[in-house]
Amino acid sequence: MNTCCSCILCHEINATLVCRRERWRYVQCKNCGLVWIVPRPSPSELSEQYKDYLPVDHEEIAAWDRMMMPVVRSSAHLIRTRTGADGGKLLDIGCGFGFFLREMKNCGWQVEGVEISPAGIQYIRDRWDIPVHIRPLEELSLTDNVFDAVTLFYVIEHVHDPIKLLLEVNRILKPGGFILLRWPHSTPIVKLLGPLSRKLNLYHTPYHLYDFAPDTMRTLLHHTGFGYVETVIGGSTRPSKRAYRIPSVIFGRLAEIVCRQSHGKFMLPGVSKTTTAFKCS
Numbered sequence: 001m002n003t004c005c006s007c008i009l010c011h012e013i014n015a016t017l018v019c020r021r022e023r024w025r026y027v028q029c030k031n032c033g034l035v036w037i038v039p040r041p042s043p044s045e046l047s048e049q050y051k052d053y054l055p056v057d058h059e060e061i062a063a064w065d066r067m068m069m070p071v072v073r074s075s076a077h078l079i080r081t082r083t084g085a086d087g088g089k090l091l092d093i094g095c096g097f098g099f100f101l102r103e104m105k106n107c108g109w110q111v112e113g114v115e116i117s118p119a120g121i122q123y124i125r126d127r128w129d130i131p132v133h134i135r136p137l138e139e140l141s142l143t144d145n146v147f148d149a150v151t152l153f154y155v156i157e158h159v160h161d162p163i164k165l166l167l168e169v170n171r172i173l174k175p176g177g178f179i180l181l182r183w184p185h186s187t188p189i190v191k192l193l194g195p196l197s198r199k200l201n202l203y204h205t206p207y208h209l210y211d212f213a214p215d216t217m218r219t220l221l222h223h224t225g226f227g228y229v230e231t232v233i234g235g236s237t238r239p240s241k242r243a244y245r246i247p248s249v250i251f252g253r254l255a256e257i258v259c260r261q262s263h264g265k266f267m268l269p270g271v272s273k274t275t276t277a278f279k280c281s
């Protein structure tokens with residue numbers, strides 16, 4: 001079928017339809033398996049739709065903090081164990097309300113954030129002495145080779161051009177610098193549930209422009225100058241609603257156990273993944 005554009009990873013033009021939602025389609029590359037949205041919103045449409053993306057209500061923000069805490073803690077632990085460092089210079093892209101930056105600052109790291117949502121920027125500035133850049137990374141012209149670590153939590157599936165973003169991350173990392181990405185992995189569940197998945201809106205349409213799998217994430221990182229790529233399950237979120245929290249915790253734990261027992265060979269789909277890699281020197 002004609003998908004309007006080719007795969008960004010392998011340039012294949014053959015893709016199959018995964019699902020439709022309103023005026024959007026999600027298609028999957030027949031060669032590498034990457035899934036993307038058609039039509040893809042332009043960068044200007046994207047920055048417009050993110051102005052009101054984050055909540056402003058304090059109760060909702062506190063619930064978000066509690067929801068993300070297990071992921072924040074397990075990611076901080078991963079950075080310590082994979083880099084062997086107790087400190088350094090860290091940039092969190094799409095830092096939201098700054099919960100991960102707060103954790104890393106408390107661990108002794110020198111931290112900065114990138115955020116385009118006014119609600120997130122204001123929240124961080126009101127509470128913590130943490131610098132936040134208020135434009136997309138690609139527009140900041142940061143200096144080469146300055147960061148020891150860069151993190152992206154639930155960002156890579158939202159961006160217009162993931163290759164361009166990760167090339168920029170690579171440029172600002174020191175040689176051997178560390179990257180950590182947290183991302184959803186929805187396509188196998190969308191396929192399994194078929195039309196039932198429409199109600200769940202697992203792609204968060206139209207916000208998720210891509211859906212990665214461990215293999216396509218590895219290819220993306222190799223294409224952008226990273227090596228030693230590893231993907232783990234690494235913690236589950238704790239949504240405030242019981243109906244979402246219970247399955248999140250149960251499936252998250254189950255997926256962690258299966259992943260650990262199989263030495264990373266089996267990664268249950270539908271559960272978010274954390275991928276780490278190092279900048280090739």
Ligand SMILES: [Zn+2]
Nearest residue numbers: 007010029032
């Ligand atoms: Zn492809």
